[in-house]
Amino acid sequence: MASGQTFRLSSGYSMPAIGLGTWQSRNDEVRDAVKTALEAGYRHIDAAAVYGNEKQVGDGIKASGVPRGEIFVSIPQFACSPKKLIKLWNTHHESEHVEAALNKSLADLQTDYLDLYLIHWPVSFRHSNESLEKHKRMNFPARLGVDIFGEVGEASAQQSAREWAEQQKKIGK
Template identity: 55%
Template sequence: MPAHTSVKLNTGAEMPVLGLGTWQSKPEQVRGAVQYALEIGYRHIDTAAAYGNEKEVGEGIKLSGVPREQIFLTTKLPNEKHKQAEEALEESLKALDTTYLDLWLMHWPAPMIGGKADKTHDWIDTWKSMEELYKKYPEKLKAIGVSNCSVDFLERLLPQATVIPAVNQVELHPSCTQHDVVEYCTKRGIVLTAYSPLGSEGSPLLSNHTVKKIAHKHNVQPATVLISYAANRPNLTVLPKSVTKERIAANFKVIDLTDEDLKELHKIDETEHFRACGPEWTGWGHLGFPDFKFLAK
């Protein structure tokens, strides 16, 4: 399929397919990265309270000179604030120095206190709090969604939801295809946002033989193929991340991939499956979240 530039959310809003991710971007670096990305054409910026860089992301937006209404801005409710959703919302708005969010996500379906699972609170109740805020403050919240939710989690959520999540942000790349999540969300009008498109830390997929072969065929860099892997699929958006100007600019390029290209990329998962953000990485497998075994696919 040809690469696309935006997807329509179930709210009717348009979400740019390509965004700048800011996970692990240090505050002193992310300000300039956001400013530069917006100056060269990015219009989708993704951050989170847990990243500790919302303030600098907001400063980068201001420095870019790009009008706020032209930017799709996402941040996330932190795990430690599941019981204080409204407080968390106001803190993020203040840190970002903005009056509204285009998208607010529940970062994980995992309420925590002091770094441990909060077994007194159900994450479904957190979603209900987010729904209430979405309805109460339409001028502050344009859309709400979830992150790191498997099909099992979504099947528990949707029958109890009065607002269907607009987006589910998950790790997604050729070594973690999550076809079941893609199919489930697509059928229900939930957009998928792919984080770690290069395979996360160390960008391991850049050296993959299939990726390099397809890159050579199209005369582009392997990163372009991996970012285009999501951009060529309906209902997906993608968040490459960098604080380096050259890479930010290079990551802004997407190409049309053939159906055969996509089939070959899908097959990588069959022999080289891995995911960066699993229970071993988070430590949450030992913090009282038995449902999180779904991460260890």
Template identity: 50%
Template sequence: MATKRMFTLNSGSALPALGLGTWQSGPNEVYEAVLTALKTGYRHIDTAYVYGNEAEVGKAIKDSGISREDIFLTTKLWCTFHNNPEKNLDISLKLLGTDYVDLYLVHWPIAFNPKGNDALFPSLPDGSRDRMSNWDVTKTWELVQKLPGTGKVKAIGVSNCSTVTLEKLLNAPTTTIVPAVNQVELHPYLPQTKLLDYCKAKGIHVTAYSPLGSTNAPLQQESAIQTIAKRLGKTPAQVLISWAISRGTSVIPKSVTAERIISNFEDFVVDDADMAAIDSISSHTTKRVVNPNWGEVVFHDD
């Protein structure tokens, strides 16, 4: 289908089903990756302030010659700016070389001390993470809700939020905007069906990150994935990406290899039998790839 599929967010924005993820893409390689993706046909680019590559992502978008209005650009609020999200947004906009982003996400529902010993990852003397006391994601969201009114963001959302966190956020008296997106780790080893069903019921679109599992992950070697790929003449990555989209989630596989970026852009509709075969993988193997120790529980749904 070469990703002609789109999802409509509760904000009214149209989100391309397949985008390019840029987490762990270094400054010297992400420029070429984004440029290749845009020339291939991608129109959804995902980055974040903490990735340290927004300047290169923005330069690639500008150098691609593609109109900014035709690109869906996502970036994220970092944990040391929870008490001043507009400040972090302005820094990101300057780095990206644009006056707005299409989607701005709260990267983690954890607030770090903005006056700590490190600008990104402040720590306490015992080595634990230095978090803001008497602060939670509902206060962050109260501030983030002001951003659409500035014209600097088209839609707002969250990332790495469980059903427990979302319930707390949605029930807060200060919440007036339902997050447009919840970006979370999703793949056959971690299908998160409960979270997916919850978000669907609340009108929150889900974007899947790390859809191929970890780098060199055994997920692509699973017999079900291999069998489907060989029968259909697809790559294992194409099968996993198409499974994710067929579940109703957008997906942002990361790659800096031109051949893989191009290949990943060939999604297809997965039939019910193959969907069931892929769904069954989690019955024998479950694995979360991204699980940092922030000093408090983030993932409640495992």
């Protein structure tokens, strides 16, 4: 049984402390691994398009019978309402790639929302940040995050987050 411990995010939402990672999971095994983990009490699944198994992860979520609203799904687009986590891949940071990458992950995972969408690696993310903020204004995804950033990348992301918060205050959100 997975721990029920959670981390409180700065957005106020909670994320399960323990989750199942699907990196290097074989397609023929990941569906059953996800299903079994969810049946055992896990509520956090970490996936990514670059892993090549999001469709099977989605199949496992569906097969588990656990209501989608109880599962925290995170994916990097290597570079979220309580919706799930996703990562933006390094090669998809240009504005025109962000929406397509997000929509493909949603389709493969067989879900209509994400809890958290991560920009993975400290690459130049100005363009993806602009596009993600556009989607954020539409509450899709409800939360944005960064993954595997160093101090410089993190400082840049924090500045962007402060600017986003100020914009929201100005328009009364």
